[in-house]
Amino acid sequence: xxxxxxxxxxxxxxxxxxxxxxxxxxxxxxxxxxxxxxxxxxxxxxxxxxxxxxxxxxxxxxxxxxxxxxxxxxxxxxxxxxxxxxxxxxxxxxxxxxxxxxxxxxxxxxxxxxxxxxxxxxxxxxxxxxxxxxxxxxxxxxxxxxxxxxxxxxxxxxxxxxxxxxxxxxxxxxxxxxxxxxxxxxxxxxxxxxxxxxxxxxxxxxxxxxxxxxxxxxxxxxxxxxxxxxxxxxxxxxxxxxxxxxxxxxxxxxxxxxxxxxxxxxxxxxxxxxxxxxxxxxxxxxxxxxxxxxxxxxxxxxxxxxxxxxxxxxx
Amino acid sequence: xxxxxxxxxxxxxxxxxxxxxxxxxxxxxxxxxxxxxxxxxxxxxxxxxxxxxxxxxxxxxxxxxxxxxxxxxxxxxxxxxxxxxxxxxxxxxxxxxxxxxxxxxxxxxxxxxxxxxxxxxxxxxxxxxxxxxxxxxxxxxxxxxxxxxxxxxxxxxxxxxxxxxxxxxxxxxxxxxxxxxxxxxxxxxxxxxxxxxxxxxxxxxxxxxxxxxxxxxxxxxxxxxxxxxxxxxxxxxxxxxxxxxxxxxxxxxxxxxxxxxxxxxxxxxxxxxxxxxxxxxxxxxxxxxxxxxxxxxxxxxxxxxxxxxxxxxxxxxxxxxxxxxxxxxxxxxxxxxxxxxxxxxxxxxxxxxxxxxxxxxxxxxxxxxxxxxxxxxxxxxxxxxxxxxxxxxxxxxxxxxxxxxxxxxxxxxxxxxxxxxxxxxxxxxxxxxxxxxxx
Numbered sequence: 001x002x003x004x005x006x007x008x009x010x011x012x013x014x015x016x017x018x019x020x021x022x023x024x025x026x027x028x029x030x031x032x033x034x035x036x037x038x039x040x041x042x043x044x045x046x047x048x049x050x051x052x053x054x055x056x057x058x059x060x061x062x063x064x065x066x067x068x069x070x071x072x073x074x075x076x077x078x079x080x081x082x083x084x085x086x087x088x089x090x091x092x093x094x095x096x097x098x099x100x101x102x103x104x105x106x107x108x109x110x111x112x113x114x115x116x117x118x119x120x121x122x123x124x125x126x127x128x129x130x131x132x133x134x135x136x137x138x139x140x141x142x143x144x145x146x147x148x149x150x151x152x153x154x155x156x157x158x159x160x161x162x163x164x165x166x167x168x169x170x171x172x173x174x175x176x177x178x179x180x181x182x183x184x185x186x187x188x189x190x191x192x193x194x195x196x197x198x199x200x201x202x203x204x205x206x207x208x209x210x211x212x213x214x215x216x217x218x219x220x221x222x223x224x225x226x227x228x229x230x231x232x233x234x235x236x237x238x239x240x241x242x243x244x245x246x247x248x249x250x251x252x253x254x255x256x257x258x259x260x261x262x263x264x265x266x267x268x269x270x271x272x273x274x275x276x277x278x279x280x281x282x283x284x285x286x287x288x289x290x291x292x293x294x295x296x297x298x299x300x301x302x303x304x305x306x307x308x309x310x311x312x313x314x315x
Numbered sequence: 316x317x318x319x320x321x322x323x324x325x326x327x328x329x330x331x332x333x334x335x336x337x338x339x340x341x342x343x344x345x346x347x348x349x350x351x352x353x354x355x356x357x358x359x360x361x362x363x364x365x366x367x368x369x370x371x372x373x374x375x376x377x378x379x380x381x382x383x384x385x386x387x388x389x390x391x392x393x394x395x396x397x398x399x400x401x402x403x404x405x406x407x408x409x410x411x412x413x414x415x416x417x418x419x420x421x422x423x424x425x426x427x428x429x430x431x432x433x434x435x436x437x438x439x440x441x442x443x444x445x446x447x448x449x450x451x452x453x454x455x456x457x458x459x460x461x462x463x464x465x466x467x468x469x470x471x472x473x474x475x476x477x478x479x480x481x482x483x484x485x486x487x488x489x490x491x492x493x494x495x496x497x498x499x500x501x502x503x504x505x506x507x508x509x510x511x512x513x514x515x516x517x518x519x520x521x522x523x524x525x526x527x528x529x530x531x532x533x534x535x536x537x538x539x540x541x542x543x544x545x546x547x548x549x550x551x552x553x554x555x556x557x558x559x560x561x562x563x564x565x566x567x568x569x570x571x572x573x574x575x576x577x578x579x580x581x582x583x584x585x586x587x588x589x590x591x592x593x594x595x596x597x598x599x600x601x602x603x604x605x606x607x608x609x610x611x612x613x614x615x616x617x618x619x620x621x622x623x624x625x626x627x628x629x630x631x632x633x634x635x636x637x638x639x640x641x642x643x644x645x646x647x648x649x650x651x652x653x654x655x656x657x658x659x660x661x662x663x664x665x666x667x668x669x670x671x672x673x674x675x676x677x678x679x680x681x682x683x684x685x686x687x688x689x690x691x692x693x694x695x696x697x698x699x700x701x702x703x704x705x706x707x708x709x710x711x712x713x714x715x716x717x718x719x720x721x722x723x724x725x726x727x728x729x730x731x732x733x734x735x736x737x738x739x740x741x742x743x744x745x746x747x748x749x750x751x752x753x754x
Contacts, residue, residue, distance in 0.1 A: 065411060264723055264728025279382060
């Protein structure tokens with residue numbers, strides 16, 4: 001059957017083309033197939049990267065097409081690395097990144113562990129739990145600004161109900177001490193289900209025979225958890241941390257909707273700061289250098305992390 | 316033979332159709348998405364009927380307006396034939412060649428800038444400032460002013476309490492200090508069984524909000540952008556001690572007298588707070604006044620209007636508003652110029668005012684009936700007489716964002732002192748002007 005299909009395809013090939021293709025090696029044909037993808041990658045990824053690196057050494061501004069572009073060497077890099085405001089945004093990003101990951105991993109794993117216990121209606125609860133991550137970040141951001149509203153917001157009401165403080169006496173997104181936690185709470189609410197699903201996949205991949213063997217050896221549930229569950233779920237957890245880490249390093253939409261980077265610059269994460277430099281102040285050269293620094297940071301950290309992940313998998 | 320005739324008819328038909336296409340263009344006008352834009356759609360129907368051109372509109376909400384439209388201009392996009400761009404864009408758009416210069420056109424069509432309110436010509440049309448080089452026709456005069464709950468001010472018990480406390484009548488404030496007293500008086504007060512607050516002021520951080528608000532205090536405490544002799548002199552001018560006092564005043568007003576959670580409010584949030592009966596006073600651009608008058612809760616005589624009150628260093632108000640320009644990348648520049656010519660006519664400008672658009676034409680605003688034509692008309696005139704605008708330099712965006720950050724950091728986040736905020740601002744602005752080669 002397949003032979004006849006090949007024969008039919010060969011017969012259908014115009015003789016001129018057939019003569020030309022007959023002389024090509026397998027390697028050449030492979031290149032023909034791969035070339036469009038490589039070309040697209042070069043055009044869409046590699047060329048812009050090289051162009052960005054080039055721009056990062058200039059004072060180019062995209063809104064001044066008529067202005068002379070000067071080569072400024074490493075000045076943009078030097079300015080960025082010595083700018084206190086940029087270090088402040090880095091700190092804000094680190095705070096956001098660390099706390100969202102810690103909370104999402106803890107809560108996500110706990111939820112996955114509970115769901116894995118198989119109880120009546122577990123599928124229903126799984127669906128309910130994953131709902132937040134199906135929403136658009138813009139919608140979530142908007143929605144939570146209402147929840148955080150001091151006068152009518154449900155969040156303030158709940159806090160007030162349990163603590164007795166006046167709901168309008170604090171503003172989650174308007175106070176310097178609370179705003180960084182406000183964005184952590186929303187991101188955790190939205191993305192914990194993602195971590196839970198990955199952990200659930202890990203938990204369900206553990207063969208029950210291992211637990212049965214452990215029970216035969218009279219291992220306590222606590223010992224089973226630490227010597228079987230945790231090590232076997234760890235690669236999955238690390239993968240979840242990698243995904244969430246990369247995602248949250250470039251977090252933009254949710255935080256812009258919630259706080260716009262304020263109050264002051266308290267929640268201005270690096271991606272928000274970069275966007276303002278590039279597309280509001282139009283400092284294209286400066287923003288290119290900024291983007292390269294962030295790229296190198298993420299790429300470096302992710303590479304180290306992936307190596308660690310591979311080591312954990314090999315164990 | 317039949318075929319030949321058919322072909323010839325088709326050719327003639329195509330030529331005719333081509334000629335028609337050349338004379339009737341589809342023009343796209345770009346502006347912000349707000350009430351006046353709807354009025355302009357209505358007004359433009361007359362242009363469509365008279366010219367045969369069709370009009371399309373691209374309106375973008377205010378928080379994204381500058382981002383979206385400046386992106387369009389910077390990329391040489393052909394989306395917009397006509398742009399009603401913000402006043403601060405004029406320098407950059409003129410120098411980058413986004414707008415076409417209108418001097419020759421104005422001269423040929425007999426349009427003179429002497430016919431428009433001087434502040435709007437300087438604010439919306441000229442670049443460089445103070446020179447007769449025009450890049451836009453003043454399209455929409457606007458200025459920051461105040462709206463207040465007249466019905467609350469007229470409550471006898473409140474009047475008595477206020478008089479007793481402050482030793483003067485509860486009325487329109489003459490000075491910023493009086494304004495703060497009134498806001499403080501209303502803060503947290505119970506009116507009609509509801510807790511109300513003093514004032515809704517601009518605090519937004521992302522675009523231009525807090526700058527458009529705080530300048531109303533800073534100008535009146537003595538802020539100038541450079542000096543007459545040294546237009547880029549910043550140190551000792553922008554961060555002068557009296558300007559720092561103005562910044563402290565704005566922070567005090569925010570701390571004492573605004574609704575909880577108003578840390579990122581701009582035009583629409585202030586409108587909502589006012590219309591829902593949360594606040595006694597509202598800072599906002601004049602464009603909202605027709606909407607306030609028409610509102611069932613706060614309109615119909617329940618609201619009053621007054622210009623930004625004076626401060627110890629002068630009496631000014633932040634200029635808003637825009638001019639209309641022809642985008643140089645447009646393929647329909649002739650039709651776009653035709654629109655401007657039509658728009659500049661006194662009868663069209665009069666209709667513009669009737670529909671809710673703030674005309675900047677003297678013939679309209681100096682008409683004897685103008686001041687009484689709407690409850691807010693006199694306030695608009697008074698306010699337009701005291702306007703001052705933010706930088707309109709090509710680097711205005713960098714200057715604006717630096718101010719947004721510094722001011723928000725002090726007023727809302729409470730970091731540092733007013734003097735430190737202004738010193739930091741001088742550093743930022745100096746860096747921008749050094750990069751531009753201006754200093």
